[in-house]
Amino acid sequence: DGGITQSPKYLFRKEGQNVTLSCEQNLNHDAMYWYRQDPGQGLRLIYYSQIVNDFQKGDIAEGYSVSREKKESFPLTVTSAQKNPTAFYLCASSIDPPYGELFFGEGSRLTVL
Amino acid sequence: KQEVTQIPAALSVPEGENLVLNCSFTDSAIYNLQWFRQDPGKGLTSLLLIQSSQREQTSGRLNASLDKSSGRSTLYIAASQPGDSATYLCAGKAAGNKLTFGGGTRVLVKP
Numbered sequence: 001d002g003g004i005t006q007s008p009k010y011l012f013r014k015e016g017q018n019v020t021l022s023c024e025q026n027l028n029h030d031a032m033y034w035y036r037q038d039p040g041q042g043l044r045l046i047y048y049s050q051i052v053n054d055f056q057k058g059d060i061a062e063g064y065s066v067s068r069e070k071k072e073s074f075p076l077t078v079t080s081a082q083k084n085p086t087a088f089y090l091c092a093s094s095i096d097p098p099y100g101e102l103f104f105g106e107g108s109r110l111t112v113l
Numbered sequence: 114k115q116e117v118t119q120i121p122a123a124l125s126v127p128e129g130e131n132l133v134l135n136c137s138f139t140d141s142a143i144y145n146l147q148w149f150r151q152d153p154g155k156g157l158t159s160l161l162l163i164q165s166s167q168r169e170q171t172s173g174r175l176n177a178s179l180d181k182s183s184g185r186s187t188l189y190i191a192a193s194q195p196g197d198s199a200t201y202l203c204a205g206k207a208a209g210n211k212l213t214f215g216g217g218t219r220v221l222v223k224p
Contacts, residue, residue, distance in 0.1 A: 043214040
């Protein structure tokens, strides 16, 4: 059945390492998004993409990078430049932005050791 | 810039009582407003989406209203059950296709 798959669910990283979080959707949605969730701060937009090969920075893009080579895939790389990467990362997608309903994956929890 | 506020941050009710969750937003030029549920350690589950041209949406025991003029949306959950315990978030979609989230209301329904 259709949905959004994020992997891995849990990830541990040493300081100075880059890590890539996977997000795959089989909903045939045009738009995809990455959010970061921290306790007491709500969800903040990192990057979003409305079509293949195009993406825009969100509110907290520094230290992150993305690519959108395929419609169904939107991986997020957390680089060593991200000062405080420990967080819960959520991927989402929607059809017909900006009017479409947003659907989320189950999230990936990144912990920097 | 759109700001979305949810008050209170936490709410506890006895089972069977109706739940009323509030969401306020500053930019009335929203495209739509969406309500989500989040269980601990999980992703967000979409509950209801209200387009700017609509006044309310209903799904089962859930009813959400939208008043753009006052910048408010309300989520009603009838006859609450312990399984309704979760964090509920609202989010408004404004210009630039950006969804702005409120901080959420953590709900506990006591048996």
